[in-house]
Amino acid sequence: MAQLELSTRVPEAADDGVWLACIECGATLAPFAAVVYTCPECDGLLEVRYDRYPTFEEFSGRGVWRYAAALPFEAGVSLPEGDTPLHEVPRLREDVGVRTLRVKHEGMNPTGSFKDRGMTVGVRVARELGVERLACASTGNTSAALAAYGARAGMETLVLLPAGKVAAGKIAQASLHGARILEVDGNFDDCLEVVQALAERGEAYLLNSLNPFRLEGQKTIFFELLEGFHADEGRYPDRIVLPAGNAGNTAALYKALRELVRAGSLTDDDVPKITAVQAEGSAPLVEAIEEGREAVERWDDVQTRATAIRIGYPVNAPKALPGIRATGGTAVAVTDGAITDAQRDLAREGVGVEPASAASVAGLRKLRESGVVDADEDVVCLTTGHLLKDPDAAAAAGTEPEPVPNDADAVLDHLG
Numbered sequence: 177m178a179q180l181e182l183s184t185r186v187p188e189a190a191d192d193g194v195w196l197a198c199i200e201c202g203a204t205l206a207p208f209a210a211v212v213y214t215c216p217e218c219d220g221l222l223e224v225r226y227d228r229y230p231t232f233e234e235f236s237g238r239g240v241w242r243y244a245a246a247l248p249f250e251a252g253v254s255l256p257e258g259d260t261p262l263h264e265v266p267r268l269r270e271d272v273g274v275r276t277l278r279v280k281h282e283g284m285n286p287t288g289s290f291k292d293r294g295m296t297v298g299v300r301v302a303r304e305l306g307v308e309r310l311a312c313a314s315t316g317n318t319s320a321a322l323a324a325y326g327a328r329a330g331m332e333t334l335v336l337l338p339a340g341k342v343a344a345g346k347i348a349q350a351s352l353h354g355a356r357i358l359e360v361d362g363n364f365d366d367c368l369e370v371v372q373a374l375a376e377r378g379e380a381y382l383l384n385s386l387n388p389f390r391l392e393g394q395k396t397i398f399f400e401l402l403e404g405f406h407a408d409e410g411r412y413p414d415r416i417v418l419p420a421g422n423a424g425n426t427a428a429l430y431k432a433l434r435e436l437v438r439a440g441s442l443t444d445d446d447v448p449k450i451t452a453v454q455a456e457g458s459a460p461l462v463e464a465i466e467e468g469r470e471a472v473e474r475w476d477d478v479q480t481r482a483t484a485i486r487i488g489y490p491v492n493a494p495k496a497l498p499g500i501r502a503t504g505g506t507a508v509a510v511t512d513g514a515i516t517d518a519q520r521d522l523a524r525e526g527v528g529v530e531p532a533s534a535a536s537v538a539g540l541r542k543l544r545e546s547g548v549v550d551a552d553e554d555v556v557c558l559t560t561g562h563l564l565k566d567p568d569a570a571a572a573a574g575t576e577p578e579p580v581p582n583d584a585d586a587v588l589d590h591l592g
C-alpha cells in the first residue's frame with residue numbers, strides 16, 4: 177500500500193508520545209497546548225500521530241476503549257459505544273453475487289450512529305483543553321451525538337442545522353439532550369463555515385470531523401470490523417464499502433489501515449480496498465475520483481433524500497482521496513431510488529438503517545453489476561445510522577398500514 181508518511185520519529189511538540197502533524201506541510205504541534213483544528217502554517221488538515229502503533233494483540237476490553245492503546249487517552253466520556261454487530265445477510269449476499277457479504281451496523285451505537293465513537297474521544301479532548309461550549313454543524317447525526325455526549329459531560333452544546341433538511345429523529349435527539357439548536361437558511365456546508373468562524377473566534381470548541389480527534393474514535397470502527405471479520409472468516413475482507421458525506425469515515429478507515437500496516441498486524445496484501453459511495457445529487461468525491469483530480473470541487477446545489485450525506489464540500493477529501501487511491505479502491509454514485517431499494521433489502525434481512533447507510537449496499541450492487549467488484553470478493557458494507565433516525569423515509573419505503581374493523585372475523589376476512 178502506498179502510504180502517506182506515518183512517522184514515529186517523536187517531535188519536540190509531542191506530549192506523552194502523542195502529537196498533531198499537518199498532512200500538507202508536515203508541521204508538528206503539541207496536541208493539548210492550545211485549541212487548533214487545522215495547520216497554523218498552511219491551513220492543511222491535521223492528523224494525530226503516536227510514537228508507536230499497537231498490534232491487534234495489544235487490544236483488550238470492550239467497545240471503543242478496547243483500542244485505547246491506539247488512542248490519546250485510556251478512557252473517555254462514554255455511554256458506552258462500539259461493539260456493533262457484523263451481520264451476515266445471506267439472501268442479500270446471494271442476490272448481489274459476492275463470495276462473502278457482511279454488514280457492520282454502526283446504527284447500533286448509543287445515539288444510533290457511528291458519530292458516538294468520535295464523540296467519546298472528542299469530548300474527552302474538550303475536557304482536557306478546558307473548553308466550555310461544544311459546537312458542530314450537522315446533517316443530524318453529529319448533532320445528536322454531540323448533544324448526548326455533551327450532556328453526559330455536563331457541557332453546553334450548540335448545533336447548527338440546515339433548515340428543513342434534517343430527519344425528525346435526529347432533531348428530537350439533539351433537542352431532548354439539551355443542545356441549543358440553530359436552524360440556518362443554507363445547506364450543511366454553509367453551517368460548517370459558520371461554526372468554523374465561531375470556533376476561530378474562540379466562542380466554541382468545534383466537534384465536526386475537521387477535528388482530528390473525532391477521527392481517532394472513528395478509526396475504531398475498522399479495528400473492530402477487521403478483528404471481527406478475521407475471527408469469523410480466518411482472513412481479512414477484500415473490500416470495505418461505506419457511504420461518504422464529509423468523508424471523515426473514509427479518512428478514518430485509511431488511517432486505521434495505515435496504523436495496522438505500520439504495527440505489522442496487516443500486510444500490504446491484507447489491506448481492503450476503500451470504496452466510497454455517494455448519492456448522485458451530492459457526489460463531489462466521486463467526481464474527483466472519476467476525473468483523477470487531487471482535490472474536490474465544491475457542489476453548491478446538493479440534492480438527495482439521504483439527508484445525512486447531503487454535503488457538497490467534503491472537508492476530509494485531502495485525507496480520503498489518497499486512501500481510496502492507495503488501496504486500489506474506488507468511489508461510485510447511486511440514485512435515491514437505488515438507496516431506497518437497498519434500505520428495503522437490508523430491512524428484509526432484519527437490519528434497519530437510515531437512507532444514507534443503505535448507500536453502501538446500493539453502491540456495492542452497482543459495482544458488482546458493472547464488474548468492478550468480482551464475484552469471488554469478500555466484502556463488508558458499513559451501515560452508519562439506525563432506521564429510526566429518519567422515520568419518514570422508513571415509512572415511505574415500507575408498506576402502508578391497513579385499517580381493519582375491531583373484530584377477529586372481519587380481520588380474517590380482510591386477510592383473505
Ligand SMILES: Cc1ncc(COP(=O)(O)O)c(C=O)c1O
Nearest residue numbers: 420421422423424425484560561
Ligand atoms: C448516517 C450517515 N452516514 C454516512 C455519513 C457520512 O459520513 P462521513 O461524513 O464521515 O463521510 C454521515 C455523516 O456525514 C451520516 O450521518
Ligand SMILES: N[C@@H](CCOP(=O)(O)O)C(=O)O
Nearest residue numbers: 314315316317318384385422
Ligand atoms: N452526516 C454528518 C455531517 C457532518 O459530518 P462530520 O462527521 O464532519 O461531523 C452529520 O451527521 O452531521
